[in-house]
Amino acid sequence: MLAEKAMGGVSELAATAIAERTGVPQHRVAVVLGSGWQEAAAVIGEPSTSIPMSEVPGFGSPTAQGHQGTIHSVTVGDSPVLLLMGRQHLYEGHEPSKVVHNVRTALAAGARTVLLTNAAGGIRDGLSVGEPVLISDHINLTGRTPIEGANFVDLVDAWDPELRSLAREIDPSLTEGVYAGLTGPQYETPAEIRMLRTIGADLVGMSTVLEAIACREGGAKVLGISLVTNLAAGVTGQHLSHAEVLAEGHAAAPRLGKLLRGVLER
Numbered sequence: 001m002l003a004e005k006a007m008g009g010v011s012e013l014a015a016t017a018i019a020e021r022t023g024v025p026q027h028r029v030a031v032v033l034g035s036g037w038q039e040a041a042a043v044i045g046e047p048s049t050s051i052p053m054s055e056v057p058g059f060g061s062p063t064a065q066g067h068q069g070t071i072h073s074v075t076v077g078d079s080p081v082l083l084l085m086g087r088q089h090l091y092e093g094h095e096p097s098k099v100v101h102n103v104r105t106a107l108a109a110g111a112r113t114v115l116l117t118n119a120a121g122g123i124r125d126g127l128s129v130g131e132p133v134l135i136s137d138h139i140n141l142t143g144r145t146p147i148e149g150a151n152f153v154d155l156v157d158a159w160d161p162e163l164r165s166l167a168r169e170i171d172p173s174l175t176e177g178v179y180a181g182l183t184g185p186q187y188e189t190p191a192e193i194r195m196l197r198t199i200g201a202d203l204v205g206m207s208t209v210l211e212a213i214a215c216r217e218g219g220a221k222v223l224g225i226s227l228v229t230n231l232a233a234g235v236t237g238q239h240l241s242h243a244e245v246l247a248e249g250h251a252a253a254p255r256l257g258k259l260l261r262g263v264l265e266r
């Protein structure tokens, strides 16, 4: 608890550092780019400023994507957008306050809309590897929360219906799904996937749910998009590898970038 309280003022410190380094007082929109989405960021636009996460208070250096983690400020249309490349995960041993430091920093930097992207396993029949799926709701199976104290945050429509409609206008082929967030780092057993399907999950991953809760606690609208990079364990009987995650992201990058840019330009 002390560790989480200690993170309290760090998001403000981080936001101040970002404003100073970028020269942008407020970023109204932020995008968290997860595994497989890094290349899509290039399609969004050329950053005006890039800051290694290690130089911003409270950020570690994400290990899951194998890079140091970078914060970009990029102008889309005439609005500055904050791109957060990479994230912290519970499975790296981080407390929830550290896992959600990225979005709390974005909100402290002025964000009122946050796009959360991730790579996920596909559970629902008919989902294809390489397919982006809008998150319509989530099931938090981490057993954790970033919220401290009796703050009873309402999570109805946590995944903003208007932003989802906007995304579907841009790419009418998009489908929606319920994202189950687990701790990991192991993938699920086939029996666990059968359980997740039974409780209504369409996608499964190891991130995103705590960030969404923190965004809603801070009053920001959230749009979530999962890139299906593998069919969940047992769906195909295939074994899973992290390498396939990165390969699928590479292949889907042009479509993902076009989708992100389209949403950001509205």
Ligand SMILES: Nc1nc2[nH]c(I)nc2c(=O)[nH]1
Residues within 6 Å of the ligand: 035, 119, 120, 121, 122, 182, 184, 186, 187, 188, 204, 205, 206, 229, 230, 231, 232, 233, 240, 245
């Ligand atoms: N828990 C879980 N996380 C994932 N991330 C990716 I990419 N695929 C999976 C998956 O099948 N299960």
